[in-house]
Amino acid sequence: MTTADSRFVQVDGLSRSFPGERGGEALTVFEQVNFAIARGEFICVIGHSGCGKSTILNILAGLDQPSQGVALMEGREIAGPSLDHGVIFQNHSLLPWQSTLQNVSFAVAARHRDWSRAQILAHSRQYLDLVGLNGVEDRRPSQLSGGMRQRVGIARAFAIEPKLLLMDEPFGALDALTRGTIQDELVRICQQTTQTAFMITHDVDEAMLLADKILLMTNGPKARIAEIVEVSLPRPRSRSTVIFEPNYYPIRNHLVDFLVSRSKTFRDQPPTGYDPRHPPQVRPQADGSAAPQHPATSGAPHDP
Amino acid sequence: MRSLPVRAALLSLVLLLVGAGLWEAASTAPESAEAVSEYDMLVAGAGEKARVPGPSAVIAHAWAALSDPFYDRGSNDKGIGIQLGYSVGRVLTGYLLAALVAIPIGFVIGMSPLWQRALDPFIQVLKPVSPLAWMPLALFVIQDSALSAIFVIFICSIWPMLINTAFGVASVRRDYINVARTLELGRLRTALTVILPAAAPTIFTGMRISISIAWLVIVAAEMLVGGTGIGYYVWNEWNNLNLTSVIFSILMIGVVGMLLDRLLAGAARFVQYVD
Numbered sequence: 001m002t003t004a005d006s007r008f009v010q011v012d013g014l015s016r017s018f019p020g021e022r023g024g025e026a027l028t029v030f031e032q033v034n035f036a037i038a039r040g041e042f043i044c045v046i047g048h049s050g051c052g053k054s055t056i057l058n059i060l061a062g063l064d065q066p067s068q069g070v071a072l073m074e075g076r077e078i079a080g081p082s083l084d085h086g087v088i089f090q091n092h093s094l095l096p097w098q099s100t101l102q103n104v105s106f107a108v109a110a111r112h113r114d115w116s117r118a119q120i121l122a123h124s125r126q127y128l129d130l131v132g133l134n135g136v137e138d139r140r141p142s143q144l145s146g147g148m149r150q151r152v153g154i155a156r157a158f159a160i161e162p163k164l165l166l167m168d169e170p171f172g173a174l175d176a177l178t179r180g181t182i183q184d185e186l187v188r189i190c191q192q193t194t195q196t197a198f199m200i201t202h203d204v205d206e207a208m209l210l211a212d213k214i215l216l217m218t219n220g221p222k223a224r225i226a227e228i229v230e231v232s233l234p235r236p237r238s239r240s241t242v243i244f245e246p247n248y249y250p251i252r253n254h255l256v257d258f259l260v261s262r263s264k265t266f267r268d269q270p271p272t273g274y275d276p277r278h279p280p281q282v283r284p285q286a287d288g289s290a291a292p293q294h295p296a297t298s299g300a301p302h303d304p
Numbered sequence: 305m306r307s308l309p310v311r312a313a314l315l316s317l318v319l320l321l322v323g324a325g326l327w328e329a330a331s332t333a334p335e336s337a338e339a340v341s342e343y344d345m346l347v348a349g350a351g352e353k354a355r356v357p358g359p360s361a362v363i364a365h366a367w368a369a370l371s372d373p374f375y376d377r378g379s380n381d382k383g384i385g386i387q388l389g390y391s392v393g394r395v396l397t398g399y400l401l402a403a404l405v406a407i408p409i410g411f412v413i414g415m416s417p418l419w420q421r422a423l424d425p426f427i428q429v430l431k432p433v434s435p436l437a438w439m440p441l442a443l444f445v446i447q448d449s450a451l452s453a454i455f456v457i458f459i460c461s462i463w464p465m466l467i468n469t470a471f472g473v474a475s476v477r478r479d480y481i482n483v484a485r486t487l488e489l490g491r492l493r494t495a496l497t498v499i500l501p502a503a504a505p506t507i508f509t510g511m512r513i514s515i516s517i518a519w520l521v522i523v524a525a526e527m528l529v530g531g532t533g534i535g536y537y538v539w540n541e542w543n544n545l546n547l548t549s550v551i552f553s554i555l556m557i558g559v560v561g562m563l564l565d566r567l568l569a570g571a572a573r574f575v576q577y578v579d
Contacts, residue, residue: 097575
């Protein structure tokens with residue numbers, strides 16, 4: 001993999017503060033956030049509410065601007081929203097006055113302004129098929145179930161074939177059964193399309209099913225990336241078989257341990273040798289180690 | 305047990321019959337020895353006390369008036385249909401002109417906090433002015449009574465549409481705007497394909513309020529400017545001491561007002577959506 005590919009998206013020294021109310025002290029949600037996304041990689045972010053995950057995603061989408069630092073895609077600063085960054089919003093954000101097909105074709109028409117009507121519709125139908133939504137093309141979002149709505153959102157985002165797909169807790173509002181089905185679909189679609197993706201989630205199992213790497217964020221304010229966990233589970237993955245992988249529970253325990261206890265203390269008592277510019281990359285193993293993979297972190301940050 | 309709409313309709317009918325019955329009873333002349341004033345003789349005819357005509361008289365008048373609604377026998381004797389037609393024509397003209405002004409300005413106010421703040425003081429001061437207060441100024445400047453009435457309708461129709469449009473546009477969900485932004489839609493395309501449909505139900509609510517107010521105001525405006533229209537007709541019938549005709553006109557004003565409201569409610573269904 002070339003450097004250009006391994007640093008397809010690069011985030012350097014990112015911080016975001018919001019001005020305090022009535023001249024109060026400014027609130028820095030996160031600071032010194034550094035990470036890279038390789039082409040075709042799937043990154044998940046896990047952290048407690050208030051650590052600025054959504055703000056990072058909005059900056060990557062061009063919908064928000066960092067206070068300091070820079071987010072680059074293909075070496076160019078992300079200055080504003082664009083068709084290169086597809087977003088799947090938490091609450092699906094379908095346009096309620098348009099039908100299912102119109103919601104997708106509206107986006108496709110914006111992407112391919114020179115296409116004929118027939119081309120746009122054919123392309124849109126193809127992506128509705130991909131998420132298993134044929135036969136509901138003429139229904140409005142209000143006539144669809146929550147899972148179907150989120151599927152339309154997925155179809156819309158994939159249909160514009162963005163270079164980077166951003167997802168803000170896309171399945172947060174769904175019940176567990178529906179969520180499982182759509183997760184499997186997302187795994188399949190991402191494998192088919194080798195989509196580069198950045199996703200926020202609260203669900204440890206979801207992150208392990210989908211991600212190549214998981215960014216663990218400390219609690220806010222002044223949140224940082226504490227660790228980058230490599231998900232060393234073979235692909236293709238599926239919900240039913242992934243749990244039998246020997247590394248599954250070591251990784252899961254590592255993540256849960258971080259969320260339950262270490263995320264609170266990490267910011268104020270970082271392990272020796274911790275440098276937010278090069279957060280340690282760990283790979284929890286079945287033999288009980290969480291060997292750091294990153295050269296910059298000689299001192300092991302953590303041993304579960 | 306019958307369904308709710310059927311029971312409601314039956315109850316409405318009962319209330320109508322009871323109300324009409326009481327009204328008829330109250331308006332029938334009892335044997336009385338009360339002094340008959342000069343006024344009574346004028347209004348009711350010799351030897352009878354003046355009373356509000358009963359429903360039977362009104363129905364008889366309505367039948368006659370509605371069987372030939374469009375006759376025209378000179379400036380003071382036109383059918384009820386013609387008079388209502390004049391009024392509806394003025395209302396629609398003033399109202400549509402107001403929509404052409406109010407909706408674009410409301411859009412700008414809703415999209416731009418700068419314009420919202422800059423125009424707010426003017427709106428706050430002009431909105432509570434009774435539209436009829438503009439009449440003398442309109443008559444002086446326009447020098448035409450019929451156009452002045454249209455101007456008054458224009459003025460009173462503007463505010464609800466302006467305010468609702470601004471509110472609807474300003475409260476379009478941020479998510480929809482973000483969808484448009486991530487799709488790299490230009491400002492105009494975003495306004496037309498995302499903000500307008502999102503705000504349309506609120507805009508239509510303003511349009512419904514406006515048409516109702518316009519219909520309220522036209523009667524008063526036409527009483528002032530005279531000549532034609534249902535407002536002038538009511539006042540003219542009062543001057544003729546024809547109360548039957550006045551009551552019939554009140555009912556017709558109500559019916560037409562209801563039809564105008566229904567018309568817009570029907571149109572609003574096309575832009576309605578469930579969030």
